Amino acid sequence: MKEQTQTISAKQKDTIKNRAKRFVSDYRKQLPLQLMVIPGIIFMLIFCYYPIYGLSIAFKNYTVIDTLDSAKWVGFENFIIIFKDKYFWQSVVNTLGISFLKLLIGFTTPIVLSIMIYELKDGPFKRIVQTISYLPHFLSWIILGGMLTNWLSTTGMLNQILMGIGLIDQPANYLLDSSKYWWIASLSDTWKEAGWGTVLYLATMAGIDPTYYEAARIDGAGRLRQVVSITLPMLRTIISLNFILTVSGLLKSNLDQTLVLMNSQNQVKAEVIDSYVYRMGLAQGDFSYATAAGLGVSIVSVILLVLANKLTSKINDESVL
Numbered sequence: 001m002k003e004q005t006q007t008i009s010a011k012q013k014d015t016i017k018n019r020a021k022r023f024v025s026d027y028r029k030q031l032p033l034q035l036m037v038i039p040g041i042i043f044m045l046i047f048c049y050y051p052i053y054g055l056s057i058a059f060k061n062y063t064v065i066d067t068l069d070s071a072k073w074v075g076f077e078n079f080i081i082i083f084k085d086k087y088f089w090q091s092v093v094n095t096l097g098i099s100f101l102k103l104l105i106g107f108t109t110p111i112v113l114s115i116m117i118y119e120l121k122d123g124p125f126k127r128i129v130q131t132i133s134y135l136p137h138f139l140s141w142i143i144l145g146g147m148l149t150n151w152l153s154t155t156g157m158l159n160q161i162l163m164g165i166g167l168i169d170q171p172a173n174y175l176l177d178s179s180k181y182w183w184i185a186s187l188s189d190t191w192k193e194a195g196w197g198t199v200l201y202l203a204t205m206a207g208i209d210p211t212y213y214e215a216a217r218i219d220g221a222g223r224l225r226q227v228v229s230i231t232l233p234m235l236r237t238i239i240s241l242n243f244i245l246t247v248s249g250l251l252k253s254n255l256d257q258t259l260v261l262m263n264s265q266n267q268v269k270a271e272v273i274d275s276y277v278y279r280m281g282l283a284q285g286d287f288s289y290a291t292a293a294g295l296g297v298s299i300v301s302v303i304l305l306v307l308a309n310k311l312t313s314k315i316n317d318e319s320v321l
Helices: 002-029 031-059 077-084 086-106 108-119 124-138 141-151 157-164 178-206 210-218 223-234 236-248 255-261 273-283 287-315
Strands: none
Touching (some): 031 077, 031 287, 077 287, 086 108, 086 178, 086 273, 108 124, 108 178, 108 223, 141 178, 178 223, 210 223, 223 236, 236 287, 273 287
């Protein structure tokens, strides 16, 4: 028995030595590529991994006069305060409401838009449509926020159009109406990002074998049937990937958009987790509270990412992305 155990141990050592030799040999062959990767690794260590130590602030009573080591440990006290904070939970409700609307509208719109662009014949009109749909993505929310503030004011374009066609009698400032903010936030975000979101879908559709469509046309399939039976199934993988990323970011809202569009009248519906953490951390100097809230949101986001991946694996024949 001892001899057999020694034999197995010797084989394991030989296997480890062979793997080590193979690793060293492969590393030498790829040395130029490995050297190119080193700056990226250093960057990640400094700016991605080293700051993780700062999460300890969430379990301390940290102030600006303290260091990370000198701050007093308070355990889960900051998390208990968060759970009792009604304003934090109001920001969670707003974040989920806006995010679900963005998931419903903003996730499906790029798919529909990319299929419509793909079905257009190549020419100037198709390029113009693509350029116009891409353009808002490259404009900051400072610019777009100014445009929306102007359009949605009492003398803005939207009121002029609605009054012109007789849908309303009196103009209104829609950004001052908190009940309409969720829709304003979701629709404006869709307008900004829908065109850019078509890039991956159009790239995937460009790789579809055209013989599939030719065979479908021979069988009498119309354009709608070709989209349903060929285009959408071919987009299944990239749709699943975008779905996973979108679901994992349900608790992450667009901070730039919120800071631009939020005002004292709509704050009750506009305040999201990111803006609340921003105000508590930077504006009020409660860094421990803000760090604890951010840490909790990140943990929930990871859980949502795993659940979304599991869900899409069921749809994609157990193929986990």
